[in-house]
Amino acid sequence: FMLLAGCFWVFFRHLMPIGTLYSLCGIIFLYNLFFALLFKSQQQLTYQTAIFSIRLQIFLDWLALLLFIHFTGGIFSPLVFFTILHVIIDAMIFSPAQCYIYTAALLIGLGVLIVLEYVLRIVPVNSLWLGPQPPPLETVPMVIAFILFSFVLFCATFLATSIMGRFRQRELDVRRLSGNLQKALTRMETLYEATKAMVTSYDLETVLNRIVQDSARIMDAKGAAVRLLQEGSRELRLAATWGLSDAYLHKGPVTTEDGLTPKKPEDVIMVEDVDTDGRLKYPQENREEGIRSIISVPLVHKGKIIGDLRIYGKTRHHYTDDEISFLKILAGGVAVIIDNARAWKALEESNRRIISFAYRIGHDLKSPVVAIQSLLTAMQDGFAGDVPPKQKEILNRCIAKQEQLLQLIRDLLNLAEGQMSIEGHKLVAIQLDTIAADSIKLLETVARERGIAIHYTHPEQPVMFQEVPGDFQRLFFNLLDNAIRYTPAGGTVAVALNSTAETISLMIKDSGIGIEPEYKEKIFDEFFRTPQAKQCHTDGTGLGLAIVKGIVQRYRGDICVESEPGKGTVFIITLPRQ
Incomplete structure (x- = not known):
């Protein structure tokens, strides 16, 4: 508008009120600056306030355009065609119906301007083509021209809204596709995490809690739960949950007859509307919890149902084939995780019993073996008479x-004790540096x-630490004894102990x-000795490093080995601070 005002000043300054045009430009600049600052400010506008501000700005733009048309020659001003540009801008912002309303309002404004300028002639106008104080216009041609212009303007509105409608539909399609891709990516990540948990974690509670939280988030649900079938009964025990209140979870016993158990x-049980589905055992509790839809997918392992995964929706929902397929895959992974955890627990229990049995057998054998050794030593010393x-x-x-x-019996006892959990044992405070120094002196x-x-x-x-009495004395003794035993004369053994705020390291x-x-991977196995070790020393139980590893793992530490044949070996132990 500033540029147009300048053009009018150059070519038509004897007809146009240039001062008024520049004043209008200033007003347009000021109110647009106001709206720009309003929308860019840190203040969060409500939806109603934002819509009102946009409509007010459009109204002021239309009013400014009509005033420019009036002061630059009235309806014969070339700025009349700027209305088409404004219609296109409106189509970018508003719905088609609102655009037609704004177009009609603009035509009403132009009609009022025609009446004031050329019919009633109460608003003087200087025409670029007819000069100052143009003569009255014929009514019929003026009406026909107005109708034709209205037709052109409505056609422009139709074209603009149609094109923008297609653009908006494309935008919606892109957003929908992007949302579907994001959901697919999230589902893949969840399945990946579940698959990883199958082989890397046996903490069943943590894994299941993570899965129910992710599944509820992916399905945009209120909550989720995993229930496991109790062996020998029809009751389902809650194994993991997310997003549900304690009152709802303890509403009553959940059995295979509650209408949600496949x-x-x-089978997949789908409740699209809890208000109309008659299968539910606790419909009132579901409504009070804010649950409006439920899907229950069975947890199947080896053809047998061991529980179910339930997703509780906060809105009425029709579950798609993609959602059902995803939940089935996820439920299959959950079933494998549960089976692995149970197998690992059974294996740990079996291992604990074997270790306990070996410990008892070793302890029972130690006493008679010591007694036999004492008797043989007494005979060797001649207490039973001269020996030929x-x-x-x-x-x-x-x-x-x-x-x-x-x-061998001592090593078996040490091995069994090192593999037992420290839980239930009385821990004593020690200084690891002192234990290391004492072992070296020994x-x-x-x-x-x-x-x-x-x-x-x-x-x-x-370096302070807490241990089951004797653990680290055995650890240092076995490592040092191995180092000395398999190092030739003239060699060296180096011991270094360091600590930080988080870890303790021994080398x-x-x-x-x-x-x-x-x-390298076998030296920590029970009874294993390398061929080189057997050549150096024929005696040895092959349990020393197994005992060391058991003690390190007992305190959640790590042990690694670096070695090169003929040049030596380095054992590095890292323990977490208690």
């Missing part, structure tokens, strides 16, 4: 084998006799025979 593996040389040789071999048997004489130097890097501060490094790469 009877066959392929031949018999003494046999007696010495018996005592040596008896010592090996006693060491083996220092043996190392010196074999020509092996031990270097110990002390931590700057005492034991030797310059011994090393470990072949193919045996």
